[in-house]
Amino acid sequence: MPIINRIADFADELTAWRRHIHQNPELGFEEHETQTFVAEKLEAMGMKVHRGLAGTGVVGSLTAGSGEGPSIGLRADMDALAMEEHGEHPHRSANPGKMHACGHDGHTTMLLGAAKYLSETQNFDGTVHFIFQPAEEGLGGGKKMIEDGLFDLFPVDEVYGMHNMPGIEVGGFAVAEGPMMAARDNFEIRVQGRGSHAAMPHQGVDPVVVGSNIVMALQTVTSRNLDPQQALVISVTQFHAGTTAFNIIPDEVTLRGTCRVFNGEIQKSLPERITRIIEGVAATYGATAELTYHRGYPATVNAGGPSEFCADVAREIAGENGKVDLAPLPSMGAEDFSYMLEEKPGCYIWAGNGGSAGLHHPEYDFNDELLTVGASYWSRLVERRLARAA
Numbered sequence: 400m401p402i403i404n405r406i407a408d409f410a411d412e413l414t415a416w417r418r419h420i421h422q423n424p425e426l427g428f429e430e431h432e433t434q435t436f437v438a439e440k441l442e443a444m445g446m447k448v449h450r451g452l453a454g455t456g457v458v459g460s461l462t463a464g465s466g467e468g469p470s471i472g473l474r475a476d477m478d479a480l481a482m483e484e485h486g487e488h489p490h491r492s493a494n495p496g497k498m499h500a501c502g503h504d505g506h507t508t509m510l511l512g513a514a515k516y517l518s519e520t521q522n523f524d525g526t527v528h529f530i531f532q533p534a535e536e537g538l539g540g541g542k543k544m545i546e547d548g549l550f551d552l553f554p555v556d557e558v559y560g561m562h563n564m565p566g567i568e569v570g571g572f573a574v575a576e577g578p579m580m581a582a583r584d585n586f587e588i589r590v591q592g593r594g595s596h597a598a599m600p601h602q603g604v605d606p607v608v609v610g611s612n613i614v615m616a617l618q619t620v621t622s623r624n625l626d627p628q629q630a631l632v633i634s635v636t637q638f639h640a641g642t643t644a645f646n647i648i649p650d651e652v653t654l655r656g657t658c659r660v661f662n663g664e665i666q667k668s669l670p671e672r673i674t675r676i677i678e679g680v681a682a683t684y685g686a687t688a689e690l691t692y693h694r695g696y697p698a699t700v701n702a703g704g705p706s707e708f709c710a711d712v713a714r715e716i717a718g719e720n721g722k723v724d725l726a727p728l729p730s731m732g733a734e735d736f737s738y739m740l741e742e743k744p745g746c747y748i749w750a751g752n753g754g755s756a757g758l759h760h761p762e763y764d765f766n767d768e769l770l771t772v773g774a775s776y777w778s779r780l781v782e783r784r785l786a787r788a789a
């Protein structure tokens with residue numbers, strides 16, 4: 400595959416950086432050492448560096464050529480997950496209960512690799528903002544960076560993201576226009592019944608039976624309310640009721656769960672549809688039910704032009720025998736790069752991590768062979784999108 404030669408020259412250095420970050424994982428909004436590591440590397444490349452957006456965010460800026468070309472943002476995430484690593488390799492996590500199980504150590508390093516190459520070669524006309532964001536895993540660090548003024552301080556015409564993907568060969572990519580990742584909302588439902596002795600259920604209103612009916616009825620939103628061509632998952636993941644006693648029907652039940660969907664209109668309609676179901680089911684049995692709905696990450700949606708362009712860059716990096724999947728099934732997982740894509744046109748691509756364990760698995764490890772592939776992809780993206788006038 401056509402990795403840029405100069406990037407291949409510093410493959411060992413990138414591997415050392417990636418393993419250092421892997422060994423020292425930090426959770427969302429606590430990426431202080433990672434922030435320092437990234438900022439010092441960018442400064443050593445002679446770049447202007449801003450620290451502190453969303454607390455632990457870093458932005459390095461590089462202008463080349465006439466300085467009047469367009470601006471683009473390239474984004475990597477830096478946070479780890481709260482879990483124990485099971486892998487036995489020498490660079491395994493030194494921080495108990497924390498692990499880079501989603502490959503953000505690799506994302507950070509690939510973007511640093513591109514920054515190193517582009518700051519040396521400067522073969523483009525315009526400005527690149529290298530965006531290192533905290534807290535992708537559930538805490539919305541990308542959103543916080545935007546709220547803290549990311550695109551006011553660093554205006555960009557387009558913004559680009561990349562995530563490694565186990566199961567795709569190293570050197571392969573997957574990218575398409577439209578949704579790549581789902582929106583993710585969470586909900587809580589409180590069912591109020593009336594407790595009683597378990598032997599005399601007629602004296603109360605059993606919220607466990609009502610809650611069970613609600614769990615079943617919610618599945619009809621997907622199966623009976625939605626166009627079968629659309630995708631929606633509603634999963635009830637928690638059902639809390641009762642005490643340790645076997646013989647008490649409790650007063651109330653709490654259900655919690657998550658909704659995943661690609662279409663923004665459907666996402667907007669969910670609270671009303673869920674409310675109608677839970678209130679109707681509860682009323683059938685003489686109970687009441689109340690919904691609390693939390694909107695989470697929006698869907699990650701690629702713009703047409705940028706995704707075609709990225710597919711072309713990916714084809715160049717993948718080379719003759721490499722595979723670029725132009726029609727991947729979108730994932731029902733969620734990703735907070737979506738907030739950046741809501742603000743700016745751009746594209747989010749998957750880069751193959753080979754046959755590693757899956758994302759968020761305790762034996763997962765980022766594949767170091769991907770470092771030069773990803774850094775080459777970023778670099779060619781910049782050189783082509785911000786091409787010097789011939």
Ligand SMILES: [Zn+2]
Binds near residue numbers: 500501536758759
């Ligand atoms: Zn993750």
Ligand SMILES: [Zn+2]
Binds near residue numbers: 501502503535562
């Ligand atoms: Zn991730």
